[in-house]
Structure formats: C-alpha cells, structure tokens
Amino acid sequence: MTRRSHRLPPCHNSLTTALLMDxxxxxxxxxxxxxxxxxxxxxxxxxxxxxxxxxxxxxxxxxxxxxxxxxxxxxxxxxxxxxxxxxxxxxxxxxxxxxxxxxxxxxxxxxxxxxxxxxxxxxxxxxxxxxxxxxxxxxxxxxxxxxxxxxxxxxAARHRLVAGDSATLLEFGLRRAQGPDGGVSASRYAYMGGFNGTSNLEAGRQFAIPCKGTLAHSYVQSHQGFQDIGDPRLRLPDGNMCPDFLALVGLFKSKWLYKESFPDDLRWTKTNQSELAAFTSYALAFPSNFLVLVDTYDVLKSGIPNFLAVGLALRSCGYEPLGIRIDSGDLSYLSLRAREMLQHTQDLLGASYAEGFAQLGITASNDIHEEVLHSLNQHGHAITSFGIGTHLVTCLRxxxxxxxxxxxxxxxxxxxxxxxxxxxxxxxxxxxxxxxxxxxxxxxxxxxxxxxxxxxxxxxxxxxxxxxxxxxxxxxxxxxxxxxxxxxxxxxxxxxxxxxxxxxxxxxxxxxxxxxxxxxxxxxxxxxxxxxxxxxxxxxxxxxxxxxxxxxxxxxx
The missing domain is CATH 3.20.140.10 (nicotinate phosphoribosyltransferase)
Structure with a gap:
C-alpha cells in the first residue's frame, strides 16, 4: 500500500501551543x-x-x-x-x-x-x-x-569527541536542568548528540533512551552495619540459594582479600563496615547489576576494598560485578589507582576467582565538562564511563x-x-x-x-x-x-x-x-x-x- 503524507501527534511538551509566541x-x-x-x-x-x-x-x-x-x-x-x-x-x-x-x-x-x-x-x-x-x-x-x-x-557531540568513541557517556543532568521540560529535552538531545543513556526515567519512557543508575551516597550512609540486612540469602543464577551471602562476603574480606597481599602503596588498614553492609545489601538486590559508589568515606582505603569483597563473593555465586563509580577527588589519580587494585586482585586470585576484574568499569561523575575530559586525556586516566550533568544540560559555557x-x-x-x-x-x-x-x-x-x-x-x-x-x-x-x-x-x-x-x-x-x-x-x-x-x-x-x-x-x- 502506498504511504501518504501525514500529520504528527502534538509536541511532547504541552506548553507548545499556538500562544507560545511573542x-x-x-x-x-x-x-x-x-x-x-x-x-x-x-x-x-x-x-x-x-x-x-x-x-x-x-x-x-x-x-x-x-x-x-x-x-x-x-x-x-x-x-x-x-x-x-x-x-x-x-x-x-x-x-x-x-x-x-x-x-x-x-x-x-x-x-x-x-x-x-x-x-x-x-x-x-x-x-x-x-x-x-x-x-x-x-x-x-x-x-x-x-x-x-x-x-x-x-x-553532547563535543563531549563525545573529547571522550572518544570507546567511552560510555551518561547524562545525569535532570536535577540541575532549567525545570522539568528543560531536563527532559536535555536528555533527548544529549542522546541525539552521542550520549549512551540517561538517568532520567521520564525521558527514557518518552523517547526509549536507555536508563542508567545505581545508588547515591545516602544509600551508603543509611546503613550502620550488617544488622540492617534482613535476609542474607542470595538466589543464584541456576535457581538455587546461597543461604548466607553475608558470611561469604566476610570470608572473602578476611581470608582471600587480605591487605598484606597488596603492595605497600595499595594497602588499607580497616574499611568502613557500614559501607560494606551497604554494598552487600545492594548486591542482594541487584546481583546482576552490581556497580556502586566508592567515595562516601575513602575511595582507596575503604570503597574499593569493600567493593572487591562483595564483587568476589558475587562472582563465586555466578554473577559478574560491573564496576565502581567515583564522584569526587582527583579522577585521574583515583581511577588509575583503582585500576591497579583491580588488576592486582585478578593477578592475586587468578581466573577462578577474579577473571575480568582488571577490565571492570570505572565511572566518574564529578562535575565533568569538556575541559575536564581534555585534562584527563592529557594526564591519563582509567575511566570507562562518564556521568555528565550540570555543564551538559545547562550549557554553562x-x-x-x-x-x-x-x-x-x-x-x-x-x-x-x-x-x-x-x-x-x-x-x-x-x-x-x-x-x-x-x-x-x-x-x-x-x-x-x-x-x-x-x-x-x-x-x-x-x-x-x-x-x-x-x-x-x-x-x-x-x-x-x-x-x-x-x-x-x-x-x-x-x-x-x-x-x-x-x-x-x-x-x-x-x-x-x-x-x-x-x-x-x-x-x-x-x-x-x-x-x-x-x-x-x-x-x-x-x-x-x-x-x-x-x-x-x-x-x-
């Protein structure tokens, strides 16, 4: 059947009326x-x-x-x-x-x-x-x-050019946008310009943009210890049950991931236990999408060691962790050190326990814009994904x-x-x-x-x-x-x-x-x-x- 010219549905924004004029x-x-x-x-x-x-x-x-x-x-x-x-x-x-x-x-x-x-x-x-x-x-x-x-x-296209084709770019700007309509429009056109996804669910619903997100600092802060976790069981990919995932995390933390096995400059003393509990509870909720924020207390001395303990426990249960997110600090330095720790974990424990850990994702989301990306390229980094908000959606420049x-x-x-x-x-x-x-x-x-x-x-x-x-x-x-x-x-x-x-x-x-x-x-x-x-x-x-x-x-x- 011959297709004919046609009219379109109304604009996505209901404010776009005949009176939207000077x-x-x-x-x-x-x-x-x-x-x-x-x-x-x-x-x-x-x-x-x-x-x-x-x-x-x-x-x-x-x-x-x-x-x-x-x-x-x-x-x-x-x-x-x-x-x-x-x-x-x-x-x-x-x-x-x-x-x-x-x-x-x-x-x-x-x-x-x-x-x-x-x-x-x-x-x-x-x-x-x-x-x-x-x-x-x-x-x-x-x-x-x-x-x-x-x-x-x-x-968005300019950010993509500086970040390179291999980086994942995520639009995180809704909370900083000029109102709801600005936020939804920004998600749509950032995706058009080359971003891979958005945190904005409404934009995802309207425009079929992939939605991405994990957790905030408040989720980590809301935990005080393992007593906050009601059910320690984890359902495995084959349908069976791990009866005590908390104990498994503790085992990896104390027995397999002992700090003395790391080089002096990568060692930690004692990690934050409430953060470990938060990561564990999140893993129980999303075992197939385990990517957590590691800078609530200390990236290198707590966040990453706690991530490793939970990530290794997940992998032993048949799940593959996705990676970490860093939202503050020197992104070049921290990402490179994080990559070293992931690499050392894989080298230490071998393929049976930590295969692929050296290639896990590192997401950065600390007030990033073109100049920051350019600087990171100059100084070196190990970041695989960028969450970009304020400077993207407000076009601050x-x-x-x-x-x-x-x-x-x-x-x-x-x-x-x-x-x-x-x-x-x-x-x-x-x-x-x-x-x-x-x-x-x-x-x-x-x-x-x-x-x-x-x-x-x-x-x-x-x-x-x-x-x-x-x-x-x-x-x-x-x-x-x-x-x-x-x-x-x-x-x-x-x-x-x-x-x-x-x-x-x-x-x-x-x-x-x-x-x-x-x-x-x-x-x-x-x-x-x-x-x-x-x-x-x-x-x-x-x-x-x-x-x-x-x-x-x-x-x-």
Whole structure:
C-alpha cells in the first residue's frame, strides 16, 4: 500500500501551543490583516550566525518538534478568549479573532536540513514558505524549539569527541536542568548528540533512551552495619540459594582479600563496615547489576576494598560485578589507582576467582565538562564511563545558540536585511544549498545558489565565493554533491512526506556519521579551522546588487 503524507501527534511538551509566541507576532498579524497584506506569499529563513562553544560546527536538532507543532497549530477558544481580553486587543476589530480561529498550517511549506545533521552558520536550517501572516506567527515557537535542542545536541557531540568513541557517556543532568521540560529535552538531545543513556526515567519512557543508575551516597550512609540486612540469602543464577551471602562476603574480606597481599602503596588498614553492609545489601538486590559508589568515606582505603569483597563473593555465586563509580577527588589519580587494585586482585586470585576484574568499569561523575575530559586525556586516566550533568544540560559555557528568523522573500521579490555588522546581513531570496565533497570523502564547502540555478554536478568546477569578502573565492570540483534542503512539510499535500524518517535513533546515527566525515581540524578542541560556507557567483552578484539598491546613499555637505 502506498504511504501518504501525514500529520504528527502534538509536541511532547504541552506548553507548545499556538500562544507560545511573542506578543508582537499578534500585533503584526493584526496589522497585516487590517492592511489586507496577510495573504501575501512570504519566505523566512531560520539561521544562526556563529557556532557555539568556540567551536566550528553545530548539530541541528528540534525538527521533529517543529513539525509536531506545525501539524497541530490551531487557536483554541480558550486562546481566543485570552487574546480578546488582553489590553492590546482593545483597539482590534472583533472580526480579527474570527480570522484567527480559521488559521492552520495547511498552506505552509517547510524545507529543512535533516535532524542530527552537522550544520554551519549562514546556511538556513529551515525555510518556511506560505501566507505572510502564518509564517510570521510561527516564528517564536520554531526558534525556541530549535535553539535549545541544537545547543544541547552540539554540546553532547563535543563531549563525545573529547571522550572518544570507546567511552560510555551518561547524562545525569535532570536535577540541575532549567525545570522539568528543560531536563527532559536535555536528555533527548544529549542522546541525539552521542550520549549512551540517561538517568532520567521520564525521558527514557518518552523517547526509549536507555536508563542508567545505581545508588547515591545516602544509600551508603543509611546503613550502620550488617544488622540492617534482613535476609542474607542470595538466589543464584541456576535457581538455587546461597543461604548466607553475608558470611561469604566476610570470608572473602578476611581470608582471600587480605591487605598484606597488596603492595605497600595499595594497602588499607580497616574499611568502613557500614559501607560494606551497604554494598552487600545492594548486591542482594541487584546481583546482576552490581556497580556502586566508592567515595562516601575513602575511595582507596575503604570503597574499593569493600567493593572487591562483595564483587568476589558475587562472582563465586555466578554473577559478574560491573564496576565502581567515583564522584569526587582527583579522577585521574583515583581511577588509575583503582585500576591497579583491580588488576592486582585478578593477578592475586587468578581466573577462578577474579577473571575480568582488571577490565571492570570505572565511572566518574564529578562535575565533568569538556575541559575536564581534555585534562584527563592529557594526564591519563582509567575511566570507562562518564556521568555528565550540570555543564551538559545547562550549557554553562554558552547558554544560547542565537538562531534568528529572517524574511528573505515577499511576493517573489527577494528581501535583504542590512547591518553595520556584516555578520548580520542576510542572504536574500529562496536558495538551495549543497555540500560538496572531495575524492577522499571529506566535505569541503557548503555552497548556496539561487533557486533557478542548475544543481552542481560531480566533476564539474563551480566557483564558490565568500558572501561578503570579494577576495575569498575558489573553484571546487566535487566528487560528490549532497543536497541539504529537503521538503519536510507540505500542508497542501497532507503534511509530513511519507519517506521522512524523524526517529531519534536515525537522527542520532546521522549526527555521529556526519561528524566522522568531517576533517579533524574542523573538530579539534583548540583553535579549530572554520568550515567554508560560500555562495555561487550568481548569488554573490545578486547579494551585492540588492545591497546597493537598498542601502541609502549618504550625502556630505
């Protein structure tokens, strides 16, 4: 059966209503309607001007939520009632509110880059076409749905680059996020940007993100001794029962794991017994997922020895412990020493008791961010997983991306916005954009063309020019040409095209694969090389012609 275009369910956040807009959208809409210009054909570009976090790339995110919003845009009776009672409405014709009731997005078309794509300044993320009043009304909502999503996805991708492909990255930021909606969004877009999982169960439920978590310091502190453990029995993988797991832990602690067998610099004196009880009780609850926090009292002198005693007891019962988590202190030093202790335990007790202990996971979660990861790489560490929260979800290093939504065409006439700051000059008209690749598979430039220009062809030279600096130009002979804009919404034909895959997993895969295609100097942590964004010769000439036509001529007396 032929698949048809379709509409999407509402946005995941119920706050995303038709009224999620700035007041001036309504005042402009009224003025358009009053003047009879509301039905004029218009096109807006949603763009950003500068890559975040002192980097040279951005990950585009938020497209699915934008299309959910567009699919369900409608002013409700409650919306109309609120608007009609606002002070700004006192001078408005009541027929305007009847007009608002009729509005939807059936006459809108949206072209966009695909979610999860690596994107660059000036190249539109989205082009929204349709009646002027409608494409104006959706401005604020589209911006708020794209700005934060793209910022978090980019932040996550940057953390992934520094941590490396082999590390497990877990998002732990819910408690530090800007409210519940910020926390859930952060979990979603961190996963898109390359994280492996989240501690946020609600995000896991909504978006099928793997959920990870073990225990907090409070769990360890809540235990005072083995008397807190009610049932000492442990059910074994084969269904049989270990009658006294507590005694088994004690046996390994006293007989097999004696401190004198460790080198002098790895020895401990007496571990915290309440911590040992806490680890034992947790092992009884989760024998197949035994990963515990070892820094409540002392990582090396208590936490790890206690973990080893319980972990060895579990292994003797047929279970494999997962590892430890360190949440404070010198992560480089502590992780390396922890790895030494795990390795020595395996060497001491051999394969029958401790096989695989040298490779157990070490998770770190102490206020980690890009700079910390970079420092750990420089100084060395033995960490296999990172739990990252505050700096990831709040984007502390740069709290806003700065996307803007600019009119580029009205009734077929290209429009330009001028500024004394050249970075803020817009590129007029409806454009097509293409990514040109070299023979080695690396993208070399994104080039924008006017809509009536022929598509760049493989092995055919095209002159690529900087939009505003005349001396910056180069011929490029692409080995591959990728079209960047895709029709993602066609209201007159049912909505979202049937072949558009908006799944989170697809966007995540696209993000990671597009980053791997980039030249390494564009991605590096320090002083990355800017990626080239250009325009065709025809578009360059048109920009500067329109610029001169629109800029007022000064007069010196």
């Amino acid at each position: 007041t001036y959208q309504i005042t402009m809409a009224y003025a358009y309607w009053k003047n009879g210009t509301h039905a004029r054909s218009a096109a807006f570009d949603l763009i950003f001007r500068k890559n975040p976090f002192s980097g040279e790339f951005t990950i585009f995110a938020g497209l699915e939520e934008c299309l959910r919003f567009i699919s369900n845009f409608k002013f409700t009776e409650e919306d109309i009632s609120f608007l009609s009672n606002e002070p700004l409405s006192t001078s408005m014709d009541v027929n305007f509110f009847k007009f608002l009731r009729q509005l939807d997005c059936t006459q809108i078309k949206i072209f966009a880059q695909l979610e999860g794509s690596i994107v660059f300044p000036r190249v539109p993320l989205m082009r929204v076409e349709g009646p002027l009043v409608m494409v104006q009304l959706v401005e604020t909502t589209l911006l708020t749905l794209v700005n934060y999503a793209s910022l978090v996805a980019t932040n 740069q709290p806003a991306l700065g996307c803007v939504y600019k009119l580029v065409e009205i009734d077929g006439a290209p429009r330009i916005k001028l500024s004394e700051d050249v970075e803020k000059v817009t590129i007029p008209g409806r454009k097509e954009a293409f990514r040109l690749y070299l023979k080695n598979g690396e993208p070399v430039v994104d080039v924008m063309l006017q809509g009536d220009e022929p598509t760049p062809k493989v092995d055919c030279r095209i002159l690529c020019r900087h939009p505003f600096i005349s001396s910056k130009r180069a011929y490029v002979q692409p080995a591959r040409v990728e079209r960047l804009f895709h029709l993602v919404w066609d209201g007159m034909n049912g909505g979202v095209p049937p072949d558009l895959d908006l799944s989170l997993c697809t966007a995540r895969s696209r993000c990671m694969s597009s980053i791997k295609m980039m030249r390494s100097d564009h991605l590096r942590y320090s002083n990355p090389t800017p990626y080239k964004v250009s325009v065709s010769e025809q578009l360059y000439d048109f920009i500067h012609k329109l610029w001169l036509e629109e800029a007022p001529v000064g007069e010196i007396m």
